[in-house]
Amino acid sequence: MTPPRTLPPVPSPRSIPVTIGAMDSSSTRSGGRTRREATRQKLYEAAVTLIAEQGFSATTVDEIAERAGVAKGTVYYNFASKSVLFEELLRHGVGLLTASLREAAEQTARDGGSKVDALDAMIRAGLGFIARYPAFTQLYVAELWRTNRAWQSTLMVVRREVVAAIEDVLRDGVASGEFSDEIDVQLTAAALVGMVLVAALDWQSFQPERSLDDVHAALSRLLQGRVSGRG
Amino acid sequence: MTPPRTLPPVPSPRSIPVTIGAMDSSSTRSGGRTRREATRQKLYEAAVTLIAEQGFSATTVDEIAERAGVAKGTVYYNFASKSVLFEELLRHGVGLLTASLREAAEQTARDGGSKVDALDAMIRAGLGFIARYPAFTQLYVAELWRTNRAWQSTLMVVRREVVAAIEDVLRDGVASGEFSDEIDVQLTAAALVGMVLVAALDWQSFQPERSLDDVHAALSRLLQGRVSGRG
DNA sequence: GTTTTTGAACTGACTGGTCAGTGCAAAAAC
DNA sequence: GTTTTTGCACTGACCAGTCAGTTCAAAAAC
Structure with a gap:
């Protein structure tokens, strides 16, 4: 187990301002x-x-x-309270993740890569994020499907942000004919998230000595259906 | 959200007996x-x-x-205690899941299906389990990567059971030449678990009206790399 | 440039409430 | 008559949130 790294400060305080005591205390x-x-x-x-x-x-x-x-x-x-601390922590972390995913997709587009390349780059970005902030990822997974909790709405917002980043790439790919128009965008996006999430947590927990490249290669292979067939 | 169904009684009590008051109370x-x-x-x-x-x-x-x-x-x-109740619940539920997965794989083998067919059948079995016991699945996911908890060891045992069922099929496939010998068995198994888990929870939470067949088809497509290419 | 004031930031003892777990006598089930 | 369940009062630990008071650097006053 790697010593869990934590989230860095954010340049602009927070996207959705929450009133806590004195605002704008510069x-x-x-x-x-x-x-x-x-x-x-x-x-x-x-x-x-x-x-x-x-x-x-x-x-x-x-x-x-x-x-x-x-x-x-x-x-x-x-x-204001323990829950508020937690909610702000969630927003903070997910902001970093989505930024990283979108950045990866845009970079690929700029380089003239295909949509599969974009997906691949996002997988790598996702793995990178999880490797950097395993603790945050753990916490996110653990809370994501809970119901009846105070921060339920925050979670929904935050979930959509991540999934939407992937759905956008899939939809673009379908529109351009690169992906089959029979794919189920929403479900496929969820499946991809799950694939990366669980593989990465498994990596961090049980074989932390392996390199990001190594893990990325294994997932790329799975994504591109290069599993069956001769070695 | 579907009304969460609960776990059925199990024929043989539990694999690892835990001393609670009177044992063997037949x-x-x-x-x-x-x-x-x-x-x-x-x-x-x-x-x-x-x-x-x-x-x-x-x-x-x-x-x-x-x-x-x-x-x-x-x-x-x-x-004996709240934790013991929880641990037995975990063992109980995971027992049902692994049984279902292994049964699916064996059934495919009996029918002379390929290893891809076996994997596909296991995905379907996994989806079926999650649809039947969404609450258990939620709870399992939420606790799986936690550390420093009383039931840590129970979780590890139980995790291995599930992943091993998939790894076995992958390994058999590599041995028989059906799968590339370059695949990373452990990581691929984890990725598959994640794919099914997250897709299924997304299904249950956000589009419960869809049929198992429908969801299964979407995941099959992803697994077999039939995502890129013309519709 | 020295003294005084201000107020944001922080402290830690304290409170009111909650909850796991106990004990046990009586009732119900079998 | 033995096993299991009930109902309920009780305990002791723990914990979220409060608040009166402290600290100290910078601003204001002189």
Whole structure:
């Protein structure tokens, strides 16, 4: 098991602003980042690994504060509640993932690659993301199909973002005739997500010594139907 | 969302016996099933849906008892603890899944089908299982990659059972020359599990009106690389 | 340039509530 | 008459969220 890396700070705070205490506190800054931002970052880092390991309910706010090296009160000074901390963490992480996927697809398009190439590039980007932030990925998978939870709507939004990035490429491919028009875009996109997700988590958990290239090659082969047939 | 169906009783209690109060209570039976077994069954059914919805920690023993229509004391008369109830539930469910997968593979072999046919049959069996027991599947996915939990070892055992069933078919296929000997058996098996898992959960959650055949066809197409190319 | 004030950020003890697990006598089931 | 279930009161640990008070760097006052 690799030491779980955590999510990096984000340049522009967050896409969907959430009112927490004073907005736009461009107050005390040093080195371009406010003290608050640094603290929130530490809390994200602590929370993501703890929740990935134990789940949301089993993780206490005291634990998060302790791992972040901060007093409990600070958690509540920075986030309205435990759930809000978690929701912002989700948005933060998924934002990074979708950006990475779309960037991969666009780069391929710029290079004049086919849609299969784009899909392949997105698989690689997905694997890269999971390798960098395994804890976040774990947490995301674990919460994705839960129902009756406070952050249900956040999850839906965030899920659509990821799946839509893949669906767009599939649809373009069908439109251009590169893909069969008999494929089921939504279901295929979900299946691809699952393929990468589970393979990557298996990789990280059980054979972390293998290289990204290696794992990517195995999935490419599966995607392109080069499984049957002579070696 | 379909009303979540629950796991059926199992003929032979459990593969790995766990000491809970009196062992081997073949005592009072009627119609081949003891009263205790019926109660345990009700508790499994209540627990599986609640834990799938809310997670293990967020689900209280009082809730489980209430939904099962049973007194709290009865839970502890039948299971040593909340975790033990959960672990037995896991073993119970995964036992059914692996049996179903292996049965599908064997049936194909008996009919003289190829290894691709066997894989295809297993995908169908997997989809069928998930459609029947969506709550169990949710719960399984949510817990599978967690670390530092009491039932960690149970999960590992149970994971291997499922993946091994698929790996066996892949290995046989490579040995007989039907599959390329360049495929990565372990990683491909994980990817297949992920493909079916995520596609099926997407199906159940967002387009439950579709038929199993329909979903199966979409995944078959993906598996056999019939995605690119003309319709 | 020294003193005073301000306020954002942080602290940690405390509170009110929740929940796993216990104990047990009486009832029901078999 | 033995096994299983019930109902319910109880305990002790744990935990989300609160709040009165502290810190300190920068701004204001002089």
